[in-house]
Amino acid sequence: MKKIYIKTMGCQMNVYDSNRILDAMAALGYEETQDMTQADFMLINTCHIREKASDKVFSELGRMKEIKDQRLKEGKATMIGLAGCVVQALGEEAFSKVKYLDVAVGPQSYHLLPEMVTKFERTHNRQMKATFTSDEKFDSLPKTQARGYSSFLAIQEGCDNFCSYCVVPYTRGCEYSRSAKEILSEAKQLVETGTKEIMLLGQNVDCWHGLGLDGVHEWGLARLFEEIAKIDGLERIRYTTSYPVDITDDVIAAHRDIEKLMPYIHLPIQSGSDAVLKAMNRRYNVSQYLEVIEKLRKARPDIAISSDFIVGFPGETEKDFLDTMAIVDKVQYAQSYSFKYSARPGTPASLMRNQIPESVKAERLSQLQEKLLSSQKKFNESFLGKILPVLFIETEKEQVSGYSPYLQNVHVKTSEKLLGQIKDIKITRASASSLSGEII
Ligand code: 5AD
Ligand code: SF4
Numbered sequence: 001m002k003k004i005y006i007k008t009m010g011c012q013m014n015v016y017d018s019n020r021i022l023d024a025m026a027a028l029g030y031e032e033t034q035d036m037t038q039a040d041f042m043l044i045n046t047c048h049i050r051e052k053a054s055d056k057v058f059s060e061l062g063r064m065k066e067i068k069d070q071r072l073k074e075g076k077a078t079m080i081g082l083a084g085c086v087v088q089a090l091g092e093e094a095f096s097k098v099k100y101l102d103v104a105v106g107p108q109s110y111h112l113l114p115e116m117v118t119k120f121e122r123t124h125n126r127q128m129k130a131t132f133t134s135d136e137k138f139d140s141l142p143k144t145q146a147r148g149y150s151s152f153l154a155i156q157e158g159c160d161n162f163c164s165y166c167v168v169p170y171t172r173g174c175e176y177s178r179s180a181k182e183i184l185s186e187a188k189q190l191v192e193t194g195t196k197e198i199m200l201l202g203q204n205v206d207c208w209h210g211l212g213l214d215g216v217h218e219w220g221l222a223r224l225f226e227e228i229a230k231i232d233g234l235e236r237i238r239y240t241t242s243y244p245v246d247i248t249d250d251v252i253a254a255h256r257d258i259e260k261l262m263p264y265i266h267l268p269i270q271s272g273s274d275a276v277l278k279a280m281n282r283r284y285n286v287s288q289y290l291e292v293i294e295k296l297r298k299a300r301p302d303i304a305i306s307s308d309f310i311v312g313f314p315g316e317t318e319k320d321f322l323d324t325m326a327i328v329d330k331v332q333y334a335q336s337y338s339f340k341y342s343a344r345p346g347t348p349a350s351l352m353r354n355q356i357p358e359s360v361k362a363e364r365l366s367q368l369q370e371k372l373l374s375s376q377k378k379f380n381e382s383f384l385g386k387i388l389p390v391l392f393i394e395t396e397k398e399q400v401s402g403y404s405p406y407l408q409n410v411h412v413k414t415s416e417k418l419l420g421q422i423k424d425i426k427i428t429r430a431s432a433s434s435l436s437g438e439i440i
Contacts, residue, residue: 004030005039007060010047012240013107013172013201014084016152018045021083021110023144028114036067041079041117046086048167050342057086058098065100079103079120083110085171088130089345095126106130107172108157111137134158134176144186145193149393149420150236150403153190155183155224156202161243163270164281164349165313165341168203177202180210180219180227187228196391196420197236197403198228205239206246222250229260235422236391238407240266244292245284255300263300264334264407267292268308272327273320276313280349286327293331304334304379304406311368312341312361314352321364328371334379334406336372340365377432380408387440390425392418401434409434 004025008018021043022032033039042064047053061080068078081103087094088106095101103116109129116127134157158173159166187198202208205221212219213227221239228237237260244267254261267289271277274285296303309324328336340361343350383404390410392402400418401411410425411434412418418439425437 001029001031002040003033003038004041004043005033005036006043006045008045009053009056009060010045010049010084012152012199013154013157013203014045014047016154016201017084017107017110019147019152020141020144021045021113023142024111024114025117027142028117036064037071039067039078040076041081042067043081043083046082046084048085048089048171048344050339051344052342054086054089057082061098061101068100079117081105081113081117083107083113085167087128088171089167091130092128095128101126103127104130106132108132108134108137111140132173134173134178138178138182143189146190146195149195149391150197150199151190151195152199152201153183153186154178154201156205156208159203160207161204161283162281164279164352165310165344165347167344167347170346172203175204175207177208177210180212180224183210183224184213184227184231187234188231191231191234194420196234196422197238197393198234200224200228200237200239202239203241204243204246206242206248206251220248220250222248222254225251225254225258225261229258235260236405237261238264242267243283244269244289247292247296249295252295252299255296255303262405262407263303264306264405265296265303266306266308269327269331270308270310271313271316271320272324273316276316276320276324279315279352280310280313286323290330302406305331306335306407307331307333307337309336309338309368309372310341311338311364312356314341314349314356315354316341316356316364321368325368325371328368328375332379333372333375334408335376338365338368338372373432377430379406380430380432380435383408383427383435384430385427387424387426388435388437389422390437391422392420395419404435411436412439414439 006018046057071078079102083105087104094104112129120127156177158175159168160175208221388404390402392400394401426440427435427437429436
């Protein structure tokens with residue numbers, strides 16, 4: 001059997017895509033390896049969201065080239081490939097930039113990878129595909145299977161929002177929803193092969209809509225939750241990412257009514273300043289965002305809220321930044337991701353004249369992260385002495401770890417075999433990033 005090594009960068013959607021690439025390549029006789037030196041095919045699934053992520057791709061490629069040269073000395077050929085959003089953004093330029101690149105495939109075309117690899121092996125002509133064909137992609141991929149107790153499942157891709165800083169509408173294309181039938185069949189396969197938890201993925205997951213199983217009525221996300229919740233053996237449902245004002249009342253009610261739907265929501269605000277939100281082309285203001293949170297907390301008082309933040313967006317004043325800091329105090333986030341604004345080629349914000357100096361961005365990010373960490377720590381400490389049901393998914397030496405309903409990482413020292421099980425854990429220690437406890 002030939003071996004494939006995949007390095008995955010970026011978001012959860014990329015992790016999902018890499019798994020599907022492995023499914024597709026398995027049909028061609030490729031088996032996954034974690035050891036680059038053993039790989040006949042080395043592939044990077046790339047992220048274009050910020051400059052730093054994009055730059056990392058090229059340093060990683062350099063490392064692969066060294067291994068390729070070393071393998072060549074041992075008489076072994078190695079293919080080098082790129083997948084994902086950087087390919088979509090660069091197009092043919094990827095080949096002129098990276099002379100030793102053999103195949104390149106965009107995020108909507110990776111179902112074609114086996115065919116491209118076969119062609120390359122035969123002709124040694126470099127292969128590139130970067131067209132938008134979401135429906136074709138999902139139709140032609142082979143069946144997937146669980147690779148652990150918690151699995152990602154993409155239900156929607158792309159984005160029509162065009163936030164002024166973001167490359168996703170250009171790299172992932174316009175909004176596309178998979179059918180309920182397809183999603184349910186994939187969810188069942190995942191559960192049959194061992195998954196206990198499914199994380200439904202979409203760049204704008206609340207936009208998901210599709211023809212229901214009756215073939216007549218259109219379903220929305222809440223209805224999909226209901227149907228997935230009926231799958232025997234599935235314990236937990238999660239979803240991400242929500243656009244704050246697209247979340248519907250029935251999804252909010254689902255947090256109250258569907259037991260398997262976990263009390264956690266990722267609701268990126270990006271900025272706490274109305275002026276900045278407007279310049280970002282976000283379709284809400286701060287008070288509308290807070291209203292959504294109020295509704296969610298009314299439906300499910302213990303719901304954990306997480307968010308993304310961007311500091312140093314063009315024109316962001318000190319006052320705008322302080323408004324973002326104030327939001328953190330108001331909402332009390334359970335988790336968060338925060339970034340310095342990164343100007344991306346082709347986006348409207350990259351052309352704005354009032355760009356913020358790097359040093360100011362760095363200072364604001366460090367202040368914001370300090371506040372976010374303390375909010376996270378406070379959230380975690382509120383569970384000290386309490387009991388949380390934890391789904392265990394990883395083990396290392398004498399420790400097992402898993403996740404609470406609120407997506408807190410929980411560690412337990414034990415030699416008991418707990419993988420794939422949900423156990424009640426008494427929380428004895430809490431930090432900003434994790435909890436530890438004992439089985440009761
Ligand atoms: N610069 C910095 N952060 C960005 N994000 C998206 N585009 C940019 C950018 N140009 C962040 C947003 C988004 C998360 C996935 O990445 O916060 O929610
Ligand atoms: Fe990166 Fe966004 Fe593409 Fe995901 S969708 S790989 S985060 S650019």
